[in-house]
Amino acid sequence: MSTTILLFIIKLVIAGGVMFFLYKDARAREHSWLMWTFVPIIVILTPDFIGSVLAMIFIVIMYMFTRPKGALVKCPHCGKKIHDILAFCPFCRQSVKRECLRCHDTVDWEAERCPHCGSMNLTKF
Ligand SMILES: [Zn+2]
Numbered sequence: 001m002s003t004t005i006l007l008f009i010i011k012l013v014i015a016g017g018v019m020f021f022l023y024k025d026a027r028a029r030e031h032s033w034l035m036w037t038f039v040p041i042i043v044i045l046t047p048d049f050i051g052s053v054l055a056m057i058f059i060v061i062m063y064m065f066t067r068p069k070g071a072l073v074k075c076p077h078c079g080k081k082i083h084d085i086l087a088f089c090p091f092c093r094q095s096v097k098r099e100c101l102r103c104h105d106t107v108d109w110e111a112e113r114c115p116h117c118g119s120m121n122l123t124k125f
């Protein structure tokens with residue numbers, strides 16, 4: 001097997017890994033995941049091996065800087081990881097936050113009382 005083909009395969013594997021990571025993370029954050037998932041394809045077409053690997057590292061760094069900040073939490077309905085600021089799960093479309101019926105602030109799904117006013121009168125879904 002020639003080195004060119006071998007390097008191309010290595011490049012495809014790295015690009016595949018990067019695409020998988022970008023897809024999962026951007027989708028969980030509802031952050032233009034369709035665009036980010038396919039950005040590494042441009043890099044696959046770059047003929048220079050070292051150049052394309054550096055470009056992929058650059059894409060990941062760019063992504064980390066521009067993505068919405070915050071932790072990922074588990075959706076209480078489908079169990080997929082989602083960004084904790086979202087009110088709806090991007091995967092199963094169900095509500096992942098409750099609303100306080102007294103002060104109308106959003107409350108965590110697991111919470112039993114509103115952290116803002118102490119009311120236990122929360123929406124059930
Ligand atoms: Zn879900």
Ligand SMILES: [Zn+2]
Nearest residue numbers: 100103114117
């Ligand atoms: Zn409240």
